[in-house]
Amino acid sequence: MLKEKLEKFFKIDRRWIFLLLAIVLFAPIMKPIGLPNKTISRDAQNAYTFMDNIPAGSFVLFSLDYDPSTRPELHPQAMAMVRHAFKRDLRVGVVTFIAGSTGLISQIFAKVPGEYNKVNGTDYVIFPYQANYAAVMTQMGSDLYGIYDKDQDGRDARTLPVMKGVKNYKDMALVVDITGTSILDQWVAFVGDKFNVPVVGGVTAISQPGYGPYLQTKQLKGLLGGMKGAAEYESLIKEPGKGTSGIDSLNLAHLLVLILIMTSNIILLIIRYL
Amino acid sequence: MELFANLWAWFSGLFVITPAWMTLGAWVAVGLTIFIFSFLYKDNPFFKIAEHLYLGAGMGWWFQVYLYSIFIPKVWDPLMAHQWGVIIPAVLGISLVTQFIPRISWMSRYGFTFMMGYGAGLAVPAGLSTDFIAQIGGTIEPLSRMASMTPFAIFNSLLVAFGVICVLFYFFFSVEHKGAVKKVSSIGIYFLMIYFGAAFGNTVMARFSLLYGRFDELYTYSGSNYFYATQVILISMVLYFVVHALANKGKKGTSEEAA
């Protein structure tokens, strides 16, 4: 009797599994649980410490190069780091080399500056999309206005208060690149090494291991990897957001898979030896 | 003429992206997302609509990519500038289209033999260097630091080499797998199993992140500023399935179980 019941469970309609997964992933979006995330990786901690020690008023350049396909992992990272920069009263400049990221950038800056009373043009500036990153990176080494003479809204970049005293990499305290492409490698090779600017990165979980060598040689001052990196950064700046709810979802979903695999094996054992 | 210009201006003015367009976009995106997900429950007309729309949209997307990144800049512009060199690939390309006319379809061979030759010529040396020589090198290279290695690291390097040899035994085709060969190749299978399991487990997180991303977007569009797009469409879908199930109640065999 039990055996028959179990066998039925064995061939459970997989739509129940789908439903479970959907609930487990969706619930934390509505209400983040804040499951313990006590481990903070060294690289995320380093990224945080570096940003935290920059003197207030310094200029930080964000290169946000991700499109909707890597949004779940990278958008929370960008949010958290921009928040941190505003919290520390740093000046923020944003560039991008991926056409698809312009929409995502405006999403960030529609929301975050308001929380810290920051004004476009005075505290931050968004530059228009440029396709050829190698040329732009080199140009910014001497005079960034050679390429970015206007900001995204067409205002003369030179006269913006936020750009006061900023001409090239020498006037920047940090470059942050958040990307799902190899553009971070270019920032390290073309800019970090050549012009002596510190570079911090944010990448997807899949490409994270590849940056080990750069971190070892300190060519990268810190690195956020995937949603976990975002969650870690959020907990460092004490502003739980999408990264935290994301890692909640992932935690539960992974747990669900493990429980499912275990149950199916336990049932298999019972059926076989009972 | 002026009327025409005015009409055109009015027409293209309609397609300037306004906040209203953004809200409409949210409804479209939510609808299509839920239609595709509904396939997980069972096949239904809404999925079929999304599926066919996607067929067209996918081809349309690539068509404009090809048009604006190849046909215009790489074929049309050079021709206008009297660079006749592009005629060769264009003719090879057009030869492919002769497929539709059986009598001269042999012409398409010119096009695809070109592609085959190019592909094969690239594959040989690249395969030799990255997948053959470099993989042998990668297997033996760690042991060159023998003097400074821990016993565990030495064991690991030897294990990799041993595993590679066993797996290759598994792929031996001209030897019957029995006796010693069978033993070695079955050890190779264990290495394959570890790789398969690990690669599977490693991908799970990336896929969940994608799904989380979709759900997050659905959640965003469930807000009042989007007029509750997600809730409305989701509830209508559920209602449809309920009504459909009630209507088909008693008619056995018509239900399309997706399980």
Next chain:
Amino acid sequence: MIKYKAILTLFLSLLSVNAAFSAEPAPAVISGLTAVDMPYDVGNAVMLRWAINPSDTPDTVYVVHASSQQAGAWVEADRFSASAKTGDDIELPFWAWDGSAMEHAVKVELNNIFGESAAGSVFRFKVSALEKGLLKAESAPVPATPVGNWFRLDRLNNIVLLIVIVIVFFWAVSHAKRKGLFIRRIAGLDAIDEAIGRATEMGKPIYYVPGIGTMSSISTIASAFILGEVSKKVAQYDSQIKVPHYDPIVMTVCKEIVKQSYMEAGRPDSYREDINFFVSQDQFSYAASVDGMISREKPAACFFMGYFMAESLLLAEVGATSGAIQIAGTDIESQLPFFFTACDYTLIGEELYAAGAYLSKEPMLLSALKVQDFGKLVVMVSVFFGIILVAAGAALHWDSFVNVILNLFKAY
């Protein structure tokens, strides 16, 4: 007037040189600087070499200047500390490079500095050593002309291996025998008959999905061959087969192949043009559409053979749910785990290539399989002996011997 100005300038500059001379000791001379064309390249780089100076300290910095003019116009090309960039750091194998740790060797990429293609024109170079920002030593300028070379000597190991394989290949192909060539069992392929038989019994179609590769990917070629054999059997059993396509060229090729198979099976009348049909050239809309078809038609068997990316599991899971026997095969190793877990039988990597030979038993193909086995034998032997030699060499500190072996198995 201009004359006077020139004289004045000359005088002033002499003065300033004099002043420099009186302020600090004269810089020493870096001798023995040579500049030659960088070998084995397209002609954009020059190799500078000079001996290491034993009196260099960790603070010593070398600066390399380059110029495309007859005189002056120096541009900084490189800057590095005295301990870096020795002859050992040049990534070339021992048969193509004789540098040692006792010299500096710097590759100067001229196209990065001067922008245009550099082959054929003369450039001048000089090297200076700085100690804490002060000029310590300087070389006389030396000229060099980069030229485009005709052979990548560093890829010698690659070409030798290729020649060996080609020789073995031709030997095997020309000695292809009709009989006596053994091939081991491949479980997935034995299941093909079972799958087709089942489809005939149930009166349901077979789906053969060739994946999203183009005709130049090897897995697609292998898949097309297997399709030929499968459709021959389908024609014999008088069953139904459907082949949804991603790539139009693959589709046209497969049309030819299936038609031919139906003729060979003696059933040209059952051949229909719509056996092969085009779906989409967009990865996921292809997957969505094929998923829709499989879930609606509930085929008796699904074959997934060829080049697959993320859609592998999208297809295989729907096929498994609809209750089909599934046989998969791909050479994309990242997708093998998903096929392996979701399908009944999976051809792993090379097994897919061997399938054509296995099914057709054609002597030519079987002997090509021998070449593949030979290649694997080469790998096994090299790994086995390579490990022993390298480990022994490293333990005994025969560094150059270890280096020789590592160079042999390095891709340049």
Next chain:
Amino acid sequence: MKFIKKQIPLMIVMVVGLLTLASYYVPNKHSVDYIELLSKWENIVMAFAFLLGLISLFYSHYNKISRKTDGWGYSLFVYIGFLGMVVPAMMNGGRQMVDGRLTMLGWSFNYIYNALSATMFAVLAFYIVSTAYRSFRIKSKQAFVLFLAAFVLILGKVPLGQIIWDFLLGWTHATVSEVIEWIMSVPAVAGKRGIMIGISIGAIVTSLKIIFGIERQYMGKD
């Protein structure tokens, strides 16, 4: 006729194949230019091949509509989807952004194409779970190894899993990240490398067969 139909195509394969092969060993400017030219040509030929697919797609759905076969109405959506992408593209010259503003093409891409493809990709998350439920059952020793590797990898990727591991297996003094690192860099590498080497040899031999005209089934028979 046979010459034009068969011999010349075979010659094209061989000449193009051998030249491309040789260019790998020749660093000269001519060889670099040759490869650049050919890859440009290949892109153009591919673009024409795309038209072949587009025509077949239109043709087959046109047939469905004109013959009013089952579900012909859905075929209309193929054309709607196509126009939904192409017309906006024509209006903006294929640009998604003009002066920092979303164009109609950008809109179609974001809300139609991207919504569809991202969702289809995300469906994989569901399938990966149901496949795991079905397939990771320990029915043999090999299946056990497969199960174990997958289990550890799934467990150790998220913080919660790391906590569970430390709780249950903390006494081993090996963190789950270290174990994962070991699996991925030792036994899994051996498995993957074996497959890759096998594949590369197979690919080389097949390519040689194509270049030398031994494998010519792709040309059909005539």
